[in-house]
Amino acid sequence: MSFVIWLTGMSGAGKTTVARGLAEALRARGVAKLEVLDGDAVRENLSKGLGFSKEDRDTNVARIAFVAQLLARNEVNVIVAAISPYAEARAAARERIGASFVEVHVDCSLPELVRRDVKGLYAKALAGDLAHFTGVSDPYEAPENPEIRVSSESQSAEQSVAMILAFLEARGEL
């Protein structure tokens, strides 16, 4: 079977870093059919024009789920990296994709995200200058029961990747 590793987490939590590291590790293990659907690229290709209201975010997540499902049912493995802040939209993605769906929460505390603030967005949002910013001016509904939870605060990206690989091995996917 194929898998869809769905990385959810706040901006700057390290989803893209984990996605890239995981893709590299999977390719090194001979996983030939693999696509990475990363939030920004997906917005450019599937969701230009959508904003950051709940409705638009949910639509964006639904589109990613639609594409991931098309790939997964043809035995192409997928890594999704998307904030996907709402539990209900993630549950709908899980429902659509079925048994291939593996939810991975890329966790990081707000104080640490504010400390890093690579793009300066947390400072802006905390100052009240950025509406609909997940975790500050918009909710992030952390997964209550994800298949895997990794932390970019207490773990290296390599350790997070290793956890996901171990999960896939245990499932007989690798």
Added chain:
Amino acid sequence: MSFVIWLTGMSGAGKTTVARGLAEALRARGVAKLEVLDGDAVRENLSKGLGFSKEDRDTNVARIAFVAQLLARNEVNVIVAAISPYAEARAAARERIGASFVEVHVDCSLPELVRRDVKGLYAKALAGDLAHFTGVSDPYEAPENPEIRVSSESQSAEQSVAMILAFLEARGEL
């Protein structure tokens, strides 16, 4: 290699009928990895909220091309059925998808489309009550040099499917 059969043509010209017949024929020949991206379903899943301006139509076509490319490069064959009225957007799809792209013009004359008018849309558009209706109140730029041209006016759907199958056979895809 995989192929992307891109059916372009006006509303009611028979794209969906050809797409279904072709999918059935391909599955009967053992083509296991096959997805049909049909206009209406795609609008629902990828392009809800887009309208029928040139810009919105081009965005819709670009999204279909993005998804078709993701599938094709993983050896999943694709049949697209989409009006895709603008030559430039089809050329961009061809560019993106590369050698797998097979443009099929599903042709039918306007008088015959008006005569059929299954959904009553041509009558409405001709009466001036439907803006942006391809072929009447909006342009349809017929392909000048498609790989295949079929006609739902002078051919049966079976004959159209047979032409596409023969093309794929000649290319060594079947």
